[in-house]
Amino acid sequence: xxxxxxxxxxxxxxxxxxxxxxxxxxxxxxxxxxxxxxxxxxxxxxxxxxxxxxxxxxxxxxxxxx
Amino acid sequence: xxxxxxxxxxxxxxxxxxxxxxxxxxxxxxxxxxxxxxxxxxxxxxxxxxxxxxxxxxxxxxxxxxxxxxxxxxxxxxxxxxxxxxxxxxxxxxxxxxxxxxxxxxxxxxxxxxxxxxxxxxxxxxxxxxxxxxxxxxxxxxxxxxxxxxxxxxxxxxxxxxxxxxxxxxxxxxxxxxxxxxxxxxxxxxxxxxxxxxxxxxxx
Numbered sequence: 001x002x003x004x005x006x007x008x009x010x011x012x013x014x015x016x017x018x019x020x021x022x023x024x025x026x027x028x029x030x031x032x033x034x035x036x037x038x039x040x041x042x043x044x045x046x047x048x049x050x051x052x053x054x055x056x057x058x059x060x061x062x063x064x065x066x
Numbered sequence: 067x068x069x070x071x072x073x074x075x076x077x078x079x080x081x082x083x084x085x086x087x088x089x090x091x092x093x094x095x096x097x098x099x100x101x102x103x104x105x106x107x108x109x110x111x112x113x114x115x116x117x118x119x120x121x122x123x124x125x126x127x128x129x130x131x132x133x134x135x136x137x138x139x140x141x142x143x144x145x146x147x148x149x150x151x152x153x154x155x156x157x158x159x160x161x162x163x164x165x166x167x168x169x170x171x172x173x174x175x176x177x178x179x180x181x182x183x184x185x186x187x188x189x190x191x192x193x194x195x196x197x198x199x200x201x202x203x204x205x206x207x208x209x210x211x212x213x214x215x216x217x218x219x220x221x222x223x224x225x226x227x228x229x230x231x232x233x234x235x236x237x238x239x240x241x242x243x244x245x246x247x248x249x250x251x252x253x254x255x256x257x258x259x260x261x262x263x264x265x266x267x268x269x270x
Binding site for chain 1: 091093094095096181182183184185186188189190192193196197206207208209210211224225226228230232234235236237238239242244249
């Protein structure tokens, strides 16, 4: 199925989880702010969030410092 | 007492005096944000940090050598009240976590400043704020370490009511270090965005 991740259309397998998308991008889940179709997803729900065709995922990975 | 805000842009002081902000973290970002807000005439600051001042903090944080060992929020209150004794400052000497955000992050604050050190805490707070405090603008930081150019510091808008300031990549560690001018640049941008939002100059 096709989904959008940070504005780019990508091909991914049907029923893919948000966790898998984050892992594919080699990001650390605990440092990621994620939304699917503009709804913020809590980190404990990343692995339970199943994506659908045309979903729009926005991921922001924070770096330490401050 | 002379009016310490008489040099402020006309009309700004009256508005800022009636505003309340929440500053999460009183380190490099938070202490600088608080000092700038105090000097601008903000009415009320709630600041949370569990840490104490160490010597190595002084290269970028708004503390002094005689305050080493003191809790950051206590020293910060002292410093801010020396700028404006009429500032309402509430200090919380605790670690903000996913479990206590709902209790400690006020529902009636006008702005949330994410001024944490750890990336995990940044993600935690922004996720909480955008879900449970979605009407309140949150101004966060990612990427403030090292000696990169001023031009590399950008501001992006996240999902919802979120601003993220920084270069997005410079992680703070022993290799990168952190310098006062860059931390000040980023915290000033955070503060300025916040002040402009409070004055109705920034579409939030």
